[in-house]
Amino acid sequence: MTTKLTRDAKLLRKSEVPGAAEVQVGDPFSHVDTFAHVDSFAHVDTWVFDLDNTLYPPDCDLWPKIDQRITQFMIALFGLDGMSARALQKYYYQQYGTTLRGLMDDHGVGAAEFLAYVHDIDRSSLVPNLPLAAAIAALPGRKLILTNGSRDHALLTAEALGLGASFEEIFDIMDAELIPKPELRTYQRFFDKHGVDPQTAAMFEDIERNLVVPHQRGMKTVLIVPEAGRPDHREPFEIPGTLTLPHIDVVTTDLGGFLADLTAARGV
Ligand SMILES: [Mg+2]
Numbered sequence: 406m407t408t409k410l411t412r413d414a415k416l417l418r419k420s421e422v423p424g425a426a427e428v429q430v431g432d433p434f435s436h437v438d439t440f441a442h443v444d445s446f447a448h449v450d451t452w453v454f455d456l457d458n459t460l461y462p463p464d465c466d467l468w469p470k471i472d473q474r475i476t477q478f479m480i481a482l483f484g485l486d487g488m489s490a491r492a493l494q495k496y497y498y499q500q501y502g503t504t505l506r507g508l509m510d511d512h513g514v515g516a517a518e519f520l521a522y523v524h525d526i527d528r529s530s531l532v533p534n535l536p537l538a539a540a541i542a543a544l545p546g547r548k549l550i551l552t553n554g555s556r557d558h559a560l561l562t563a564e565a566l567g568l569g570a571s572f573e574e575i576f577d578i579m580d581a582e583l584i585p586k587p588e589l590r591t592y593q594r595f596f597d598k599h600g601v602d603p604q605t606a607a608m609f610e611d612i613e614r615n616l617v618v619p620h621q622r623g624m625k626t627v628l629i630v631p632e633a634g635r636p637d638h639r640e641p642f643e644i645p646g647t648l649t650l651p652h653i654d655v656v657t658t659d660l661g662g663f664l665a666d667l668t669a670a671r672g673v
Contacts, residue, residue: 442655443670446625450546451606453595453619454572455586456559457552458611459629459660461531461566464636470526471554472638475504478522482514499642502585503553509583516583524558533567537661541571543668550575551595551608553585574599586615592622609660613645613653620652627655627663 454460457468479490497507508514541548549572552559556577563569576598581591596603603622609629610616616626631637637644657663 443667445654446607446667447671448605449607449625451601452541452544452546452548453551453601453606453608453624454548455552455608455610455612455615456550456554456562458638459609460537460550460568461534461562462631462635464631464638466530467526467528467562468638471523471558474523474526478519479504479508482508482512495640498640502588503578505578506583506585516579520555520558520578524555524561528561528565531562531565533565534661535567536665538567538571540661540664540668541568544664545671547599547601548572549599549601551586551592552576553578553581555579586612587618589618592618596622611639612643613650614643617652620654625654626652627657627660628653629660630656630658632658 457471458465461467475494476487476491479485479494480487483490483493485493494504497504497511501507501510505514505516505519508519509516550559550563552575554577556575556579559575559577560569563572576595578585580598581594584591586592592603595601603619603624606619607625607627608616608619609627610619611629613628616628620626655663
């Protein structure tokens, strides 16, 4: 097999060599042959995507805008100064999985009100990602979004990215009965609602802990990371110290490139 993949998908394959040196986040990504992954994705007929920082570049300013809206919501709710509100926000995010969960459990905040407020942002910085749309369209099988955000946010964001027709279904935080990933029951609810067999599905995410359950259930797992040196809006605790984690099959900086190369390689 000599077909050459011309695009530099900047893949980093999980080392399967015992004792191999770990690759630290931030190291330059080296090109790894996509053919190495083709066989292991050959059975996949359901493609499941996170939304924020996965379908748009992690150095896009969209997430910081949502993050700021959450801070503003908490300033108004508690009458706190900005720094105190932000500290409480991050505490809830880390302890409960989403800030909303903490606000609901501890303060009875209404989910609909919170979600509408924090997702009321300017999305004009997003531009259509036509290569990604084409790559997703070419995948065989079903494509779904599984997000800790709201359905309206997912619809508006996908539309702005030129991905408005790319997905069959969106499973949002309300579908999850406000229990966010990485809770096992949320994935199970998602599998049940949409008839997804995790053994023939793949999950794409920017937060590694959200790939633990998918891996346990037999999904192929792909972690999307920023290119070295680019802004990274994940929280420090969300950034793994190593990319050789057992629940991650593939690490890539280029979701569209990876998918396009998978499709091209399948067609060989
Ligand atoms: Mg995300």
